[in-house]
Amino acid sequence: MLKKLIWAIFLLALPLHAQDYFFEKYHPFNESIPSPETFLGYPIGAHHTRHDRIVAYLERLSEVSDRATLHEYGRTHEGRRLVILTVSAPENIKELPALKERHLAYTQPNAQLKPDPELPVFINLAYNVHGNEPSSSEAAMLTAYTLVASRNPEILNYLEHAVIFIDPTINPDGRDRHTHWANMYQGKPLVADPQDAEHNEYWPGGRTNHYWFDLNRDWLLAINPESRGKLKWYHEWYPNVVTDFHEMGSRSTYFFEPMKTNGSLNPIMPRENYEDLNNLFGEYYSRALDSIGSLYFTKEVFDGTYPGYGSSYPDLQGGLGLLFEQASSRGHKQKTTFGEITFPFTIRNQYTSSITTVKAAVENKDYLYKYQQDFFSSAISNAEKSRIRAYRFGATNDQNRVKAFIDKLLIHKIEVYKAENGEYLVPTRQAQYRMVQTMFETYDKYRDSVYYDASAWSVANFYHMKYRPVNSFSKGERVNNTE
Ligand SMILES: [Zn+2]
Structure with missing residues (x-):
């Protein structure tokens, strides 16, 4: 009988803990809130998740929790919903209009405000601008679940001191093009051979949007509804920190900022952004990735000179834009010269960086607000120096x-x-x-x-x-x- 009882308890507990590969650290979870696995019917990483399912999951979170609300900021060319899940402590969610007003005061030049210990930091976790770089939207669901359902004191502390805006898919039309491809060619058992169709999407692939426009160049030009909706949202909220999650070639590890120094020095940007903030946050990512045994590198590639990237535009708006690049499994599992890379592994790195971004922003909240205020004040003083x-x-x-x-x-x-x-x-x-x-x-x-x-x-x-x-x-x- 005891044996049977133990088995029953074990089996009951199994679905709750099956995804501990990702979020073991953040137990206990509110059991009345569905995990992505419970909602979707498969563990994260087993398939590529369609955008409408991602939105439906975030919508469910907003229905069952007083920590979250869902906002639609636009529709894509193909009619897919562009959404942001706002997550914070319930008392912050209730007070959001007033908090927003206090937050926006820091974007007024010469406001001369002191740090406000009661004011949460505003963080925009944004994912999957390139549709065929899919790990990050899966990580967005895990991040949303952790922030909405965890009762761990660490997460509760973040929620008290941060308002987190989760944009799960910046490019849903491209994502679904690739999602369909990856699921359609998925083998059972999984095929890791790089020559397999699953790993070789036909042109045009899912990187771009409906009109094959690279949305990660459109922040400046603002041609497409995805960017226009996002820019409108952006100038309502001016987040202090913004993430931009990508994937790169499979024969690599993981990249986070600082970027390649020389290429990145846009002459109109405060040097503090590259020299202090990026290094400060970089230390956090390095410690977090060390703790799960993932390899990474910084500074060797990429630059943020062009102002229309998702990781450079926030830098021009008094925030800190952050680029992440994960070596792609492009499919569910792929053999590379460095060994096999799996989809869940890529998702875990993006998830780890997501939660770490919240931690770094909360722990440096005063600095980020001072930086935001100095940024807009120096806009005026720099203009006055010009003829x-x-x-x-x-x-x-x-x-x-x-x-x-x-x-x-x-x-x-x-x-x-x-x-x-x-x-x-x-x-x-x-x-x-x-x-x-x-x-x-x-x-x-x-x-x-x-x-x-x-x-x-x-x-x-x-x-x-x-x-x-x-x-x-x-x-x-x-x-x-x-x-
Ligand atoms: Zn990319």
């Missing part, structure tokens, strides 16, 4: 082109005014001075001749806009939309 007081532009023969360009300025919250003769004016002395520089300035001196990719992004020139810097101006009515 350029404003940019004037216009193209009277093509109002549609002017309208499209103004739309770009407005989506980045750049102030635009009417000027004489049908022209427009952008003053340099404004909180978004660095975006004004990004749009209008051109550079011809670089510290390095090697780039990850984009090295030019003068948006005014993309639009063939006639513009000129001016030393004095009188501005007319403010332009708030292009309707």
Whole structure:
């Protein structure tokens, strides 16, 4: 009888603990909240999860817990939902509008605020901008579950001091293209041979969105609904820390920032971002990955010079953008020259970095707020040092082109005014001075001749806009939309 009872207890306990490979550290969990495995019907890593199932899971979490709410910030070209799950302590969730107001005060130049110990840090954990780099959206579900269901004191402490915005899939159309491929060609037993169809997606693959646009270049250009929805959300919340999870070639390990130093030095960025914040957070990731025995490297590759990456745009908005690159299993299991790499292994590294990001942000909350405030204050002081007081532009023969360009300025919250003769004016002395520089300035001196990719992004020139810097101006009515 005792034996039977022990077996019964063991079997009952099994589903709850089957995914301990990922979150053993964060027990106990609230048993009334479904784990991803319970909800999906398979353990995380066994299949690739469709985006609608990911959204349905996050929706369920928001229904059963007072720690979470779900917000839709847009729809993709193919009609998939773009969502953010907001997670925090229930008392923070209740007070969110007031907390938001206090948080946004740090983005006002010269606000001269002291650190506020009661104010949570705002973190945006964002995943899967490249659809065929799938580990991170699976990690997003594990992270959401941990934050919503764990009763471990460590997690409860994070929830008290952080508001975490989980964007599980930035590119759902691309993700589902790849998800379908990987599940369709999955073998039973799994086939690790790199030549197998499962590991060799046909062109165009799932990296890009519906129109095969790389959304990880679209943060500046803002062409697609995924980026436009995200930018609108971004300028409502100005998170202190933003993650951008990727995968790279299979014959590698794991990468986190700092990036390659020379290529990354965008001259308009505060050096503190590269030199202090990245190193500070890097120490956290290195300790966390050591603790699970995963290999990693930093500084050797990648750069954040181009402002339209998901890991560089937040740097231009007073936050800390963080790139992660996991060696891909591209499929469920693949043989490489360094041994076999499995899908659950890649997911565990991304999950570990997700929770570690929350830890690092909470433990350096005051510093991140001071940095955010200094960033926007220095926008004004830097503008005052420049002889350029404003940019004037216009193209009277093509109002549609002017309208499209103004739309770009407005989506980045750049102030635009009417000027004489049908022209427009952008003053340099404004909180978004660095975006004004990004749009209008051109550079011809670089510290390095090697780039990850984009090295030019003068948006005014993309639009063939006639513009000129001016030393004095009188501005007319403010332009708030292009309707
Ligand atoms: Zn990528």
